[in-house]
Amino acid sequence: MAREELDKLTEGYIHDQESVYHTWFINNEDRLKAFRTIKKGLKKVISEIEARTFGNDFKGSSLETVVTAISEQKQIFAGAAHPFFWKPKLRIPDIYENSENQMAFGRFLNACLHATNAKQIFDEIVKLDQLKIKGLGPAVATIIYFLHPTLFPPFNTAIVRGFNTLFHKKLKLGSWMAYLEMREDILATNQQSSLSKDLGAFAGLLFEIGSGRLILPENSDEVLAAENEKRLKAVKKRHSQVLDDQIEENAHSEMQYHLARLGRALGYHVWIAQNDHKREYNGKKLGEYSLSALPLTNLSKSVFDTVSLIDVLWLSQNDQIVSGFEVEKSTSIYSGILRLYDLSLSVEQTCRLFLVAPNKREKEIKAQLMRPSFIKEQSLKSAMSYLLFSDLQCDCDAMCKFGTDIRILDPIARSV
Known part of the structure; x- marks a missing residue:
């Protein structure tokens, strides 16, 4: 993307008073409090897994506490808990009944919690991906974001959709390798933008594109033809949420x-x-x-x-x-x-x-x-x-x- 186009896009995003840049990213002390809560909660998740007292369901678990703190972060993470729900018919995510997978997940979280650079986390992601734990995909990256916000971006359906629109790609939602590819493009582009080093700001921009609030030439036909009514409802809902806030x-x-x-x-x-x-x-x-x-x-x-x-x-x-x-x-x-x-x-x-x-x-x-x-x-x-x-x-x-x-x-x- 040309620097001029990027500047124009981010300028519109920053000046939209109802964008997640304003409702979530800046002037939101609850967001900053969440970082501390999530970090503390993860320590409990890890200790329970290590002690083999974690349990076999998401509901009522220490992991639910962590993910709830994430999903409360305004519009952008509203569905953050869904990938972690225990779905008994599908037996996913396979960290509640398979003790080896659960221990591997605990080791992964512990390594990310104590990592001091991006390479360490990158290596842990590759190791986790190689285990092919059923149902445990890059939704976990959103947890990593709250541990290392300048190194790894959050990840969800709307963010991926916005990324594919902006960068003309077709990355898959459930792939760790797709997430790592997306991260590289986000890091490179964010360095050229006027946004924060905290990758949540850029992820918020992608979320706005993916949810249809920011319309680009690349998605205008689709939005105008099929999503216009949905977008208007989203704008009305956001306005209502801003008033509620x-x-x-x-x-x-x-x-x-x-x-x-x-x-x-x-x-x-x-x-x-x-x-x-x-x-x-x-x-x-x-x-x-x-x-x-x-x-x-x-x-x-x-x-x-x-x-x-x-x-x-x-x-x-x-x-x-x-x-x-x-x-x-x-x-x-x-x-x-x-x-x-x-x-x-x-x-x-x-x-x-x-x-x-x-x-x-x-x-x-x-x-x-x-x-x-x-x-x-x-x-x-x-x-x-x-x-x-x-x-x-x-x-x-x-x-x-x-x-x-x-x-x-x-x-x-x-x-x-």
């Missing part, structure tokens, strides 16, 4: 606002997640209700970076963490629990932990907190409760007026 972001900010207001009324110092300081609610930036800097100098950098992204923290006058709150409007409840668990392990003193979620997600919260891995953690079980949006919205003013400390939350705090 805005509503969700506003609800998330509202909960942070109520928690910040309540914390300050109770005499605590309040910290709002670093990446949310510029978000607004009621015409004011959330950073105005927060400490300008998090005064936890005794933490290591990695731990500090994790703690600073907790949605809301209440601290005592001597800067000890009293409680942490994770607001989960639509993102993974499991991810929120993990972040609060990390917080509990990071501080020496006892602090209370709260998930804050809409009423409709109460059953999901209960199910997640009853996972065997959490039930075994008695300290976490006793420290963690959850608050419902409706209770916080209705009772915040009264709690601000009559409360003296964190115990004012006891009447509305719920536990399993």
